[in-house]
Amino acid sequence: MPTRNEQFILNAFFPNTQIKIWSLVVTVFGDLAAQEHDSLSGVQLKALFEIMSIKPDALRVALHRLMKDGWIVSERIGRNSEYRLSEFGIAETKKVWQRVYRPVHETNRQWYIAVLPNSLPNNDVRTVKLAAQTYIVDQSFLAENDHAISFPFQAATAPAWIGEKILKDGIGELSTTLLSAFDNMPNTASVVNDIQRVAIRILCMHQWRRIVLRDASLLHMQYFEKGNIRRCHDHIHQLHKDIPRDFAAKVMNKV
Secondary structure, three states, rough: OOHHHHHHHHHHHHHOOOEEEEHHHHHHHHHOOOOOOOEHHHHOOOHHHHHHHHHHHHHHHHHHHHHHOOOEEEEOOEEEOOOEEHHHHHHHHHHHHHHOOOOOOOOOEEEEEEOOOOOOOOOOOEEEEEOOOEEEEHHHHHHHOOOOEEEOOHHHHOOOOHHHOOOOOOOHHHHHHHHHHHOOOOOOHHOOOHHHHHHHHHHHHHHHHHOOHHHHHHHHHHOOOOOOOHHHHHHHHHHHHHHHHHHHHHHHHHO
């Protein structure tokens, strides 16, 4: 039977949604075991995921998928298995590390309205779609797409609907869910079970990673100082102080 804190974790972070367990596993390794010689045992992972009411079978399926995709590798030691990020997994984690963990949000990126000869895939996380073949992009995107017609994006004179467009494709909902969780979160010092505190940190970081890995979130933080994305950013970096990574790693080492 879940404890009060476990039930809080379930209801606050994933109400009526289906968790992608493999993605959550990536967040765990990215947060707690991102270096070459870092590893987590099957026992440690099982204990952490049980706190989040994720069944061992679902965890095993996720681990198998990530090994098949080349994200993690495993080693049998006695009766237990040790898992760690592969070279590919470490490289992919390093690519996004600063974006996920940066304590100060970016304010100096140059953004442009770009008109392209063709529409981009709907899952392109580097752009904000305004209309057919029309996007907000940053300078690096233009460097790779020199066939675009572009002009600087002026947030001060942009109509309000552009701010709404930036939060489309689920970013607005993700940020609202995370803010709601923070609003309802008990004081972390009152959570006496250390591994539950680690679970809270992981689920916060997972939700934040889903938000901040899209360029639209950086755009919104830069120009909408009182917006939900900026508020999420500030909450996340307070969480790093309330439940530090070093503390989480020590807790997992005791499992």
